[in-house]
Amino acid sequence: MLFLPSWPTDYLKRRDGQLQGPLVLHERIKGGLRLAAVDAEAARRGLSIGQNLADARAMVPDLTVREMDRPLLETAFADFADWHSNASPLVSVMTDVTGFGDLVLDITGVAHLFGGERAMLRLLLTRLRDLGYTVAGAVAPTIGAAWAVSHFARSQVLEQADLETVLDALPVQALRLAPAQVAGLTQMGLKSIGQLRQRERKPLQARFGVSLLTRLDQAYGLIQERMTPRLPMAERYAERRFADPIGLMDDVLMTCHDLAIQLSIRLEAEGQGGQAFHLFLYRVDHKVMALSVNSARLTRDPEHITKLFSNRSERLEGEYDAGFGIDMIRLAVSSVSELDAVQLGAFSHQGVAEDLDQLNDRMSSRLGIMAVLRTQLVESHIPERAARLVPALAASNDQARDRAWPLPPRPLRLLPVPEMVAINAEVPEGLPASMIWRRESYKIEKASGPERLGAEWWRSGQRLQLVPTEPPKKGETPPHIPNLALFEPDAVTRDYYVVEDAAGRRFWIYRQGFHRDGEPAVWYLHGFFA
Amino acid sequence: MPSPDQRQRLAALRETIADIERKPALAEARALVEQQQGEFPRLAGGLLQEMFTDERRNAGALLGFALAQAKGLLTAQRLAVVYLQLGDEAQKLGMPYGPGLLSFGFDPDALVLVRAANVAELLWAAEEAIACRAVAAVVADIGSHAKLLNFTASRRLSLRAAATGGSIFLLRYGQGREASAAHLRWRLSPARSAHGRYDAKAPGALRWLVQLEKGAIIKNQTEFVLGWTENGFATFTAQRRGTDRRIGGTTLPRAVPAQLADGLPQTA
Numbered sequence: 001m002l003f004l005p006s007w008p009t010d011y012l013k014r015r016d017g018q019l020q021g022p023l024v025l026h027e028r029i030k031g032g033l034r035l036a037a038v039d040a041e042a043a044r045r046g047l048s049i050g051q052n053l054a055d056a057r058a059m060v061p062d063l064t065v066r067e068m069d070r071p072l073l074e075t076a077f078a079d080f081a082d083w084h085s086n087a088s089p090l091v092s093v094m095t096d097v098t099g100f101g102d103l104v105l106d107i108t109g110v111a112h113l114f115g116g117e118r119a120m121l122r123l124l125l126t127r128l129r130d131l132g133y134t135v136a137g138a139v140a141p142t143i144g145a146a147w148a149v150s151h152f153a154r155s156q157v158l159e160q161a162d163l164e165t166v167l168d169a170l171p172v173q174a175l176r177l178a179p180a181q182v183a184g185l186t187q188m189g190l191k192s193i194g195q196l197r198q199r200e201r202k203p204l205q206a207r208f209g210v211s212l213l214t215r216l217d218q219a220y221g222l223i224q225e226r227m228t229p230r231l232p233m234a235e236r237y238a239e240r241r242f243a244d245p246i247g248l249m250d251d252v253l254m255t256c257h258d259l260a261i262q263l264s265i266r267l268e269a270e271g272q273g274g275q276a277f278h279l280f281l282y283r284v285d286h287k288v289m290a291l292s293v294n295s296a297r298l299t300r301d302p303e304h305i306t307k308l309f310s311n312r313s314e315r316l317e318g319e320y321d322a323g324f325g326i327d328m329i330r331l332a333v334s335s336v337s338e339l340d341a342v343q344l345g346a347f348s349h350q351g352v353a354e355d356l357d358q359l360n361d362r363m364s365s366r367l368g369i370m371a372v373l374r375t376q377l378v379e380s381h382i383p384e385r386a387a388r389l390v391p392a393l394a395a396s397n398d399q400a401r402d403r404a405w406p407l408p409p410r411p412l413r414l415l416p417v418p419e420m421v422a423i424n425a426e427v428p429e430g431l432p433a434s435m436i437w438r439r440e441s442y443k444i445e446k447a448s449g450p451e452r453l454g455a456e457w458w459r460s461g462q463r464l465q466l467v468p469t470e471p472p473k474k475g476e477t478p479p480h481i482p483n484l485a486l487f488e489p490d491a492v493t494r495d496y497y498v499v500e501d502a503a504g505r506r507f508w509i510y511r512q513g514f515h516r517d518g519e520p521a522v523w524y525l526h527g528f529f530a
Numbered sequence: 531m532p533s534p535d536q537r538q539r540l541a542a543l544r545e546t547i548a549d550i551e552r553k554p555a556l557a558e559a560r561a562l563v564e565q566q567q568g569e570f571p572r573l574a575g576g577l578l579q580e581m582f583t584d585e586r587r588n589a590g591a592l593l594g595f596a597l598a599q600a601k602g603l604l605t606a607q608r609l610a611v612v613y614l615q616l617g618d619e620a621q622k623l624g625m626p627y628g629p630g631l632l633s634f635g636f637d638p639d640a641l642v643l644v645r646a647a648n649v650a651e652l653l654w655a656a657e658e659a660i661a662c663r664a665v666a667a668v669v670a671d672i673g674s675h676a677k678l679l680n681f682t683a684s685r686r687l688s689l690r691a692a693a694t695g696g697s698i699f700l701l702r703y704g705q706g707r708e709a710s711a712a713h714l715r716w717r718l719s720p721a722r723s724a725h726g727r728y729d730a731k732a733p734g735a736l737r738w739l740v741q742l743e744k745g746a747i748i749k750n751q752t753e754f755v756l757g758w759t760e761n762g763f764a765t766f767t768a769q770r771r772g773t774d775r776r777i778g779g780t781t782l783p784r785a786v787p788a789q790l791a792d793g794l795p796q797t798a
Contacts, residue, residue: 352606352607352608352609352663352664353609353664355662355663355664356609356610356642356662356664356665358662359612359658359659359662359664359665360642362658363644363655363658363659366651366654366655367644367645367646367647367651367655368647370645371617371644371645371646371647372642372643372644373642373643373644373645374639374641374642374643375626375628375631375638375639375641375643376628377628377629377632377638383627383629386628386629387627387628387629387638389625389643392642407629407632407633408633409633410627410629410630410632410633411590411624411627411630412590412593412594412597412626412627412630412631412634413589413590413593413623413624413625413626413627413630414624414625414627414630415621415624416620416621416624416625417621431731438587440587445722446723446726446731446732446733446734447731447732447733448726448729448731448732448733498732498733499733500722500723500733502722503719503720503722504591504719504720504721504722504723504737505587505588505590505591505720506590506720506723506733506736527590527624527627527630528587528589528590528591528624529590529594529630529733529736530590530591530593530594530595530597530634530736530758
């Protein structure tokens with residue numbers, strides 16, 4: 001656990017060298033401007049979080065004041081957290097108390113790479129202090145204990161044997177409690193965790209809720225606490241560090257190729273292949289850029305992987321910014337499963353489907369996954385629902401189709417949104433005789449229809465559910481039902497006609513709803529026949 | 531210093547080689563066509579074909595003609611047709627529709643739809659797709675005038691197509707013709723459908739009027755009235771020529787064959 005108490009001010013100072021002197025960030029809390037973050041110098045001169053901004057200005061005349069921008073700080077901290085994945089693959093930001101400042105690293109099985117837990121903690125702390133961050137850290141068997149120690153004690157490595165003695169001495173705030181809970185405990189005279197632990201559990205639960213006991217148990221390791229790593233968990237990866245940072249995309253891609261070869265040798269030895277590949281570029285200035293590509297079928301072909309990344313990188317263009325350089329590149333693979341080696345035959349057909357999938361991969365990596373599509377037929381009589389476009393990467397080829405049914409006439413091209421047309425007919429319910437579409441008129445010579453497609457009767461009388469209905473709050477007895485129109489199958493029944501104009505163009509048009517006297521019919525054009 | 535006679539022979543040989551290198555697909559296709567007389571030829575793969583129609587509202591017929599040819603190229607080894615369209619032209623031209631493909635006689639599973647963001651990406655995707663040996667044909671639907679789609683681009687595409695054996699169909703709209711390296715150029719317009727069998731008022735089997743504007747592939751015949759069934763093209767004799775003056779033999783602004791440095795015509 002790493003704790004950066006004055007991360008917002010440290011970060012802003014690092015980002016903008018002009019900021020000097022005591023710096024505070026203010027925020028509007030309950031209608032008043034109050035301090036939300038205070039740097040070390042301001043704290044030494046008596047300012048604290050929660051103070052009124054006017055008071056603070058009076059106390060420290062040369063104060064530098066900025067407004068707190070939480071979304072910016074949160075994203076910056078997330079980047080900062082990603083950068084720490086060069087220490088451990090499992091990093092997450094703890095957002096229980098604040099959106100930034102608490103960093104959780106799972107260093108199980110990693111510490112020996114840095115010469116033990118103590119050395120690793122020292123390395124992480126000194127490296128951040130050199131950059132000008134105020135930081136405290138702790139290594140402990142549980143997340144709760146590490147949080148408590150990093151916030152309320154000096155930085156240290158806590159062994160399982162010392163867990164109870166150290167935690168017992170810490171104040172109750174160290175349990176990540178809500179302010180109301182802390183106030184209640186102080187009222188009861190319970191100041192340290194040790195005192196709290198000796199009390200009966202049931203009255204505590206009755207008074208402070210189950211969350212107090214959960215936090216207590218989490219700190220002592222009686223129940224498990226999970227962390228959600230920010231970056232996808234990579235089962236296998238290859239990485240390369242550079243003595244001098246590199247910047248050019250071409251260099252990155254060449255390295256990527258080398259790493260892909262390393263990775264494929266390992267995967268081949270294990271008889272595995274992967275579907276998702278991630279390239280992490282660690283910048284010198286604590287940012288990580290992640291590029292991900294997917295493959296439709298399991299692969300370990302380094303050429304193919306490199307090709308996907310080079311396509312993906314061309315889509316970046318302006319976004320790619322190496323900053324001061326990249327000092328580490330990691331290629332990770334996920335969604336790994338067994339892939340047997342196959343013998344390639346010169347005359348066999350089996351490689352063909354694979355080739356097509358690789359083509360789809362390449363096109364998706366450059367144009368985007370939603371740009372390469374396949375048609376999936378759906379059992380529905382409503383034309384726009386009868387076919388669905390799905391990404392080619394995800395489409396499954398095995399669709400059972402009942403070909404015995406005669407096929408009704410359907411247009412070769414369908415307009416995504418039907419366009420309104422003006423139709424004249426000799427008799428109101430007869431075949432259309434002329435049409436105006438896109439400001440041109442067409443004389444209709446041949447027409448057939450109608451093919452009546454009804455709406456789904458099983459939805460009749462239902463209201464549109466645009467938002468899920470909220471459960472009623474206290475004191476608000478009748479639940480609010482939005483007064484939306486009921487679904488009427490009659491109104492959205494369509495009569496489709498195939499029409500042909502004098503030049504032989506053939507269109508698919510429909511009339512919305514039934515014909516009613518006195519009401520103008522509404523017609524739409526929906527598609528073109530070949 | 532070779533003698534003038536030798537030089538002449540060398541030049542003739544160079545020309546022959548250039549012809550073989552440049553248009554091997556067309557030479558092959560010509561040989562195939564000569565066996566099928568009178569009928570609309572079943573063209574082999576490896577050709578870059580431009581298909582023009584005068585207006586965007588004929589888009590359905592144009593796609594039909596391209597898919598009808600592409601269907602003939604599908605084999606067990608070449609099992610896909612890639613359709614390319616600009617993402618923002620879907621509403622203008624409509625998108626290929628699965629059940630419609632089925633009733634046209636084309637398997638929707640064999641069609642991969644690609645929606646590119648701009649013409650550069652579309653051309654990239656076309657080259658990438660035609661290089662794949664599993665692709666039988668690429669159908670590129672370009673609804674508006676594109677500066678990037680110039681002679682160089684079409685030359686690249688035609689060489690790619692000839693090298694890999696898949697066909698590229700460029701669907702274009704309008705009356706303007708630019709210099710291009712396409713092997714064949716068609717001009718298509720829909721024609722009145724056949725007489726309905728059971729209902730005289732209903733549209734019958736479809737008919738297209740197809741004119742070959744470029745590429746001397748078929749002797750003595752440049753105009754066809756075509757029908758289409760699931761099993762292939764049907765050829766009909768053209769009737770009532772000249773009733774519609776726009777479809778009849780108007781003079782179109784033809785592209786001037788580009789002359790490259792070697793003095794050999796590239797577009798003829």
